[in-house]
Every structure is written in C-alpha cells, then in structure tokens.
C-alpha cells in the first residue's frame with residue numbers, strides 16, 4: 031500500500047509499505063480521509079518527542095471496512111466508519127470505570143513516543159481494534175468524519191463543565207478546538223457564548239460559528255468587558271483552549287464566584303495561577319483530556335447540524351501532496367485551519 035512516512039524528522043515521503051495484518055478483534059479500514067492534526071505538525075520536527083521516526087502519522091480519519099477479524103464480524107466490508115484516536119486496553123482500572131481516555135495502557139494511533147510505535151492513517155489502509163470503531167451516520171461525509179475526533183474533544187470538555195440552560199459561557203482561544211467548543215456550549219444550552227482571541231480572522235470565524243460576542247484582548251480588557259456584560263458578576267463557565275498562562279488567567283478572572291473553568295489547551299508544562307482568586311471565589315478548575323465515549327454524540331451533533339465543521343476545512347488534497355501541506359502548516363501559513371488528505 032501507499033503510505034506517507036515520516037522517514038526522519040522534517041522529512042515526509044510517499045513510500046510503499048506492506049498492508050497491515052489484522053488480529054482477532056481488528057478491523058482493516060480502507061482510509062478515505064485523514065486530517066492533519068496540530069500535534070502531527072508539531073511532531074514533525076521532534077520537538078514533542080511523540081513522533082519518533084520512522085512513523086506513519088494520522089489519527090483523525092474515516093474510511094470503509096474491507097476486512098474484519100473473527101471477533102469483529104458484526105462490521106461488514108463496505109461499512110462506512112471512523113475510529114477513536116485513542117486505543118484503550120479495555121482491561122485496566124480506568125477502562126473499567128469507562129474513563130477510556132485515562133487508560134493505563136493508552137496508545138494513540140500514528141504516534142511513537144518511545145514505549146510503542148503505532149502506525150496511523152496517512153496510508154491506504156490502517157488496522158484498528160473493533161472497540162474503537164464507530165459506524166458513520168448516514169449523510170455524514172468522509173471529510174466531515176475526519177473532524178469527529180476534534181469535535182469529540184470539544185464535546186468532552188463541555189460534558190465535564192457544569193452548564194445549565196441560559197448560562198453565559200466564555201471560550202478563550204478560538205482555533206479549531208475553540209470554535210468547536212463555542213458550538214458545543216451553545217448546543218449544551220448556553221444562551222450566550224463570548225469568544226476571546228487576539229486574531230481577528232479567528233474571531234470572525236467564531237462569530238460565523240455562533241459566538242454571541244467576541245473580544246480581542248489586544249484591543250480591549252476582556253475581563254472588564256465580560257463583567258460589564260454580566261451585571262458585574264462574570265460568566266458562569268469558561269473553557270480555555272490555548273494552554274498558556276495569560277489565557278488561563280483570563281479564563282479564571284472571567285468567571286463569577288462559584289463558576290467553573292475547564293482547561294482544554296495543553297501547551298505549557300507549568301503556569302502560574304491566581305490562587306487566591308480561585309480559592310476565595312470558590313472557582314472550580316477542571317482538566318479535560320481527549321474524549322471518552324463522546325464519538326457517537328459528536329457524530330449526532332454533526333449530522334443534526336448543531337455542530338458545523340465544513341467552514342473549518344481549508345483544503346482536501348491527495349495524500350501525495352501531504353509533504354507540501356505539512357510544510358505550509360509548519361510555516362504557520364495564515365488562515366489555514368484543517369487540511370484533510372485523501373489516501
């Protein structure tokens with residue numbers, strides 16, 4: 031089969047590889063679409079230590095079943111499917127509690143951090159365990175399905191956030207996950223969602239995707255504006271989708287007494303937080319990692335139109351053009367959101 035291989039750091043090449051073998055409960059999927067994730071782009075140069083070459087990356091994918099192991103035969107050749115990026119073991123303490131994102135033996139597709147190497151979906155075929163595979167609802171395209179992983183991250187974060195109908199929510203950072211979080215908060219019942227980002231292009235996208243108001247912190251004092259919009263109280267909840275000190279401080283200062291802040295962004299290993307604000311205003315801080323069983327919900331929300339992903343797809347290109355698209359993303363070409371490759 032054809033595959034896009036990270037041969038060495040910063041060097042992607044189309045190569046011929048053996049089609050993966052499948053085990054008892056595996057499914058062999060003919061990949062139709064696979065999105066380039068920010069983590070793949072960061073992984074390109076070795077800075078994250080999680081994409082040790084040689085490796086086929088890619089974990090945001092969809093395609094059709096071509097073959098199944100004997101224990102996965104409820105799926106049939108031709109079934110349209112997507113699959114979780116997290117391969118959980120199904121046997122450990124956390125899997126037993128349904129917290130599959132916290133699995134002790136968690137592997138991520140298209141990742142090789144040293145302890146394991148799991149080739150991903152920038153290839154014609156990928157083999158995945160049955161338990162992470164989901165049938166696509168009718169009407170959900172393969173292109174949209176490549177976005178289910180990202181949507182599930184936003185849905186998971188909102189599911190961990192105590193939102194009630196009519197709340198005011200804040201989203202700090204409106205990149206891909208931030209914009210999906212705006213839509214998820216609206217779907218969860220927020221009457222107002224206020225989006226904060228220093229990039230005007232991203233704010234425009236956030237408004238188009240349902241943000242009731244947007245604030246550019248370079249031009250305005252975000253916390254003051256939010257207080258003004260909420261009778262001086264602050265928002266009920268805030269979701270931080272950057273992962274850096276300044277936006278986390280903004281999220282904490284933007285919520286009311288007793289409010290909740292969910293931390294989704296994961297860039298800085300450590301940040302300083304305003305401890306006395308958190309304690310004396312009794313603010314709940316909640317971390318959110320990947321997703322845990324939210325794939326079906328994400329797909330239903332997409333199929334129903336409650337969460338739209340099409341405006342976030344910047345390009346769909348053949349797999350062979352992968353190296354140049356990676357390069358453009360690596361160089362931070364402006365206005366590029368999701369790029370999807372078709373093996």
Ligand SMILES: [Zn+2]
Pocket residue numbers: 067068069089090115179
């Ligand atoms: Zn991803």
Ligand SMILES: [Zn+2]
Pocket residue numbers: 118119120121122123124125132133134135136
């Ligand atoms: Zn487990």
